[in-house]
Amino acid sequence: MIAATEAEADAVAPAFDPEGPAPGATPERILRDFITAGSGAGDGYSVARQFLTPELAQSWEPEERIVLFRSDPRVEKREAEGVYQIQLETTGTIDARGVRTNSPVPATETLGVRMAQVNGEWRIGEIPDGIMLAQSSARDLLLSHSLYFYSSNYRYWVPDARWFVRRTGVTARIVGAMLAGPAPYLQGSVTSAFPEGVTLARDSVPITSGTASVELSSEVLENATSLGLQQMNQQLQVNLLGLNDVTSVEMTSGQPIELGDPSPDLVVPELAPDVGGEQVAIAGNELVRVRNGAVVPIEGLPSVAESQPRDPATSVSGSAYAFLNAARTSLFVTAPGSQARAVAKGSALTQPSFDPDNWVWTTRAVGGRSEALAIPPGGTEANAAKLAAGWLGDRKVKELRISRDGSRALMVTDRDGVGEVLVAGITRSTEGVPQSLTTPLSLPTDGTIDTAKWAGQSAIVASSTGANEEATPVILQLNGEQETMAALDGVLGISAGSDAEDTFYAQAGDTLYRRIGNSWVDEQLAVVDPAFPG
Structure with a gap:
């Protein structure tokens, strides 16, 4: 069995191999190289974590927030000992759910940083969670993917545009984002077939011969009807088909979930309503x-x-x-x-x-x-x-x-x-x-x-x-x-x-x-x- 996420990452993600901290580097150099190291998502951002103190390296959440910037970042020392700030001309941000917010032009953001010495070398002791990516390279590092939710009457698919880092595990993160629900502006206007509280039971979505196996938490079966399960399966399919050559979806929760005979009330929603040429x-x-x-x-x-x-x-x-x-x-x-x-x-x-x-x-x-x-x-x-x-x-x-x-x-x-x-x-x-x-x-x-x-x-x-x-x-x-x-x-x-x-x-x-x-x-x-x- 091959992990779909690994296959996809190899197929679509370019190889970024940033360098770790240079011996004897100044705090300013450490901060600049840390920003560059954010482009290396491999092995859980292991290279970027080398720029952090051991304590921060354990707790730092790189994809909690992604700041997209243009121009070279400015690093400045402040009055207090070990305190620096990074000034960025931003084009937008992406939150932990993949929701992108574009910045009005022009826009700037300042991040406060505290440096610390570790075995005689400067390391970052405090910095907000997240990474900083140059807009010029963001298209290579990020994947744009629309999640889909049902319209309130189940007749249409409604797209919810998200952005994800191209790395191993992206398919599972797409499913996880869908299970977590729509972006704030769509809440209340669209619906998901999945009950609130359902999550992925594991952080990978393996595939065999084009079939994606999605292991869900036990809540998926609580009060589930055949119609509800078929709507869930339908929603998973529209979110995953075509991603990493997925051709079908299987839902499991400990064991394969039986969908039963097609419900007469099951509607196949329109994905792209055609309004014709007149x-x-x-x-x-x-x-x-x-x-x-x-x-x-x-x-x-x-x-x-x-x-x-x-x-x-x-x-x-x-x-x-x-x-x-x-x-x-x-x-x-x-x-x-x-x-x-x-x-x-x-x-x-x-x-x-x-x-x-x-x-x-x-x-x-x-x-x-x-x-x-x-x-x-x-x-x-x-x-x-x-x-x-x-x-x-x-x-x-x-x-x-x-x-x-x-x-x-x-x-x-x-x-x-x-x-x-x-x-x-x-x-x-x-x-x-x-x-x-x-x-x-x-x-x-x-x-x-x-x-x-x-x-x-x-x-x-x-x-x-x-x-x-x-x-x-x-x-x-x-x-x-x-x-x-x-x-x-x-x-x-x-x-x-x-x-x-x-x-x-x-x-x-x-x-x-x-x-x-x-x-x-x-x-x-x-x-x-x-x-x-x-």
């Missing part, structure tokens, strides 16, 4: 479809011209539409064969967004603050869910987009003139009624951001807007990575479908541009406010 847009003051490079009318849809429509949206099924009036003070819904009806009013309404159950979402300004509004199918403002997230504070919401799994809300907000891209979880009642927005994940950006859209499950496209300005759209990954696109003049809006490669568009002036590679191609379509379903 967009809804405005042309000639009417709602239209953009399909295969052409503008076509929507069959059976009554005229909405008298409402002066802007910012349209459509459900994934294409059976329902929503839009705002030109003043952004009224929200309308309509469908083929049905006259448009106003379902909500307010100030500074944002472009509507449909969730998978056809709730229509928008935000509005209320008393100097913003609130999210979710209107049920067939409903109005009278029976809408009103979500006034306390963390919004005095932020002005410029955009709200619901993910295609219905579990997350993408928001662009303005606080003191600075645009922010935020992703919050959506908590719902057992009946699926939206209840609250969780404290969000922030995706820092270098430039001005006025608009953002989902491009699949884990990517977001974002851009500044302005008729007389040059925009440089960016692709933001939930794992913290970014890709800058070619600049485009006069961007007024953007739209994205199921990915950022083939279905990323920008409205500039009175025409629509499509992203092809790193270029923009004029589709020569006279439409405004294009939007993919959702």
Whole structure:
């Protein structure tokens, strides 16, 4: 039997062989070389531990916190004997669960250190747990991997981006992180099939002929049903398949766990909901479809011209539409064969967004603050869910987009003139009624951001807007990575479908541009406010 983690580490991890402490090295040299030694994860970071006093070497937790930095670290001696500090220009941090938080630019961090003499040599006696990695080498040292949890209705997989050090045992750490639950911003908005308290019974996940054997603690069998066990197995599979060539998963707890006959209630969740290649847009003051490079009318849809429509949206099924009036003070819904009806009013309404159950979402300004509004199918403002997230504070919401799994809300907000891209979880009642927005994940950006859209499950496209300005759209990954696109003049809006490669568009002036590679191609379509379903 081969340990999957060892095989994977050999296959994907580059060999880093840092040197131990040099005889007679100064405290400054010890600290600099200790930072470098953090790149060597082999044998439990044995080389890095040589720079620590014997007592600290025993208790030091290298992966409790990873600080990513650019530029050379600065090491300075302080007034007190043996006290030093390390100053870093940071790009982000990764916590013990693998959750990455990007730093706003610029950002610095100072770590306090106390040095001590051990047999005549300087060693580190006190330093915070964790390692420091140069951003330039982090991609080689770290593995980005999405954990997956169920949406609250078990119909979709919801990604939870994490980072792990490439070393022996990474597969077991991925499973352990999944068992520990979702990242803070997803807590309450997604669910795990595994009961709270279930852990790995051993710190390795061996594989034989492509089958990963996951040994779980005995709590996994408490009050377990066949459906529950099958959901657990399904969740393990989506988290591990393809990792180190895993092709199947076996759960054990002392002995192999029998899953029983497939439950009739077992749902196979969608991993990447497809919203198709059509967009809804405005042309000639009417709602239209953009399909295969052409503008076509929507069959059976009554005229909405008298409402002066802007910012349209459509459900994934294409059976329902929503839009705002030109003043952004009224929200309308309509469908083929049905006259448009106003379902909500307010100030500074944002472009509507449909969730998978056809709730229509928008935000509005209320008393100097913003609130999210979710209107049920067939409903109005009278029976809408009103979500006034306390963390919004005095932020002005410029955009709200619901993910295609219905579990997350993408928001662009303005606080003191600075645009922010935020992703919050959506908590719902057992009946699926939206209840609250969780404290969000922030995706820092270098430039001005006025608009953002989902491009699949884990990517977001974002851009500044302005008729007389040059925009440089960016692709933001939930794992913290970014890709800058070619600049485009006069961007007024953007739209994205199921990915950022083939279905990323920008409205500039009175025409629509499509992203092809790193270029923009004029589709020569006279439409405004294009939007993919959702």
